[in-house]
Amino acid sequence: MASKLNSQLPKPYLTIRDQLIAQYHPLQIEQREHHTFCNFSDTNPVYQIVKEACIELGFIEIDAEAIAQAWQKNNPLIDQFNHLDWPVTPDLFQIKGPNSETSFPTCPKKLGLYVVAPTADWIEKLFIAGVPTVQLRFKSDNHHAIRQEVKKAVEIAKEFPGQLFINDFWELAIEFGAYGVHLGQEDLDTADFNVIKTNGLRLGISTHGVAEMQRADQISPSYIALGAIFPTNLKIMPTAPQGLARLDFYTKLVGSYPLVGIGGVDETNLDAVLKCRVGSVAMVRSVINAPDYRAAISQLQAKIQTTQVDI
Ligand SMILES: Cc1ncc(COP(=O)(O)OP(=O)(O)O)c(N)n1
Numbered sequence: 533m534a535s536k537l538n539s540q541l542p543k544p545y546l547t548i549r550d551q552l553i554a555q556y557h558p559l560q561i562e563q564r565e566h567h568t569f570c571n572f573s574d575t576n577p578v579y580q581i582v583k584e585a586c587i588e589l590g591f592i593e594i595d596a597e598a599i600a601q602a603w604q605k606n607n608p609l610i611d612q613f614n615h616l617d618w619p620v621t622p623d624l625f626q627i628k629g630p631n632s633e634t635s636f637p638t639c640p641k642k643l644g645l646y647v648v649a650p651t652a653d654w655i656e657k658l659f660i661a662g663v664p665t666v667q668l669r670f671k672s673d674n675h676h677a678i679r680q681e682v683k684k685a686v687e688i689a690k691e692f693p694g695q696l697f698i699n700d701f702w703e704l705a706i707e708f709g710a711y712g713v714h715l716g717q718e719d720l721d722t723a724d725f726n727v728i729k730t731n732g733l734r735l736g737i738s739t740h741g742v743a744e745m746q747r748a749d750q751i752s753p754s755y756i757a758l759g760a761i762f763p764t765n766l767k768i769m770p771t772a773p774q775g776l777a778r779l780d781f782y783t784k785l786v787g788s789y790p791l792v793g794i795g796g797v798d799e800t801n802l803d804a805v806l807k808c809r810v811g812s813v814a815m816v817r818s819v820i821n822a823p824d825y826r827a828a829i830s831q832l833q834a835k836i837q838t839t840q841v842d843i
């Protein structure tokens with residue numbers, strides 16, 4: 533494979549690097565940044581080769597470094613290098629898992645169909661239609677409107693057996709007593725996790741790759757979300773769509789955390805996503821923009837019931 537990098541690797545190592553790239557080409561995605569050089573901080577050849585191969589496969593640099601570190605830990609000697617030995621276990625990535633004292637309250641590993649909805653009225657329609665897990669993702673700058681919407685959604689949720697997560701507004705979620713909150717990476721610097729936890733709320737965290745999963749693990753959330761799996765026009769994503777081969781890898785990486793897959797999932801690709809052993813699949817447009825949302829829910833739920841493997 534022709535390299536996009538100006539490699540600093542010695543010639544014999546380039547062969548091993550290209551072997552890795554050929555072996556793991558299903559993990560390849562089109563990268564947005566064009567890497568012209570690699571400034572390696574670590575001189576270990578295994579680390580260097582793997583990092584370069586991962587950059588070539590389209591991993592962002594912090595993820596390439598995390599994978600290179602895991603590989604080096606598992607396979608430290610270049611003269612015993614086994615290019616088939618891609619590391620997948622959480623411990624190689626220093627992912628501890630949720631069983632520590634600091635964990636958030638647990639939620640089911642299989643959350644069923646998880647619909648992310650724009651308003652409290654939608655939350656009601658979704659619960660009535662039998663959706664087990666919903667999220668209020670209300671986007672507004674009007675504090676009064678936000679407060680009213682969260683309050684209404686939580687009041688509605690109390691009438692139904694399903695689970696309601698509130699996106700972003702964790703203080704309001706606590707005040708009104710929601711089942712859980714969902715936070716993005718940019719919320720992690722400001723949210724008070726102790727307050728969320730001591731109030732008994734579950735926590736879901738968005739991730740877009742390996743390094744963000746490692747960061748999420750430090751917080752021991754109730755679930756980890758990974759997106760986008762496929763292209764989505766609902767929001768601008770910080771990383772390119774990750775695809776099924778990477779989803780399969782991420783499912784192994786998170787170990788016993790429930791993994792929620794999101795982004796571009798619909799009836800046509802749901803089977804393939806479930807086969808990657810995700811705990812659940814979150815969707816917006818496949819339900820909210822469907823010509824008949826009740827019919828869409830029935831079809832998606834039926835597919836989840838028939839296809840989801842034991843995890
Ligand atoms: C289940 C699930 N996964 C990811 C997201 C995205 O959340 P976030 O990163 O906070 O981005 P916005 O939704 O605020 O645009 C989500 N909402 N739900």
Ligand SMILES: Cc1ncsc1CCOP(=O)(O)O
Binds near residue numbers: 760765814815817
């Ligand atoms: C909110 C969000 N976070 C990651 S992808 C995404 C959008 C999912 O929407 P859709 O299911 O319509 O692609």
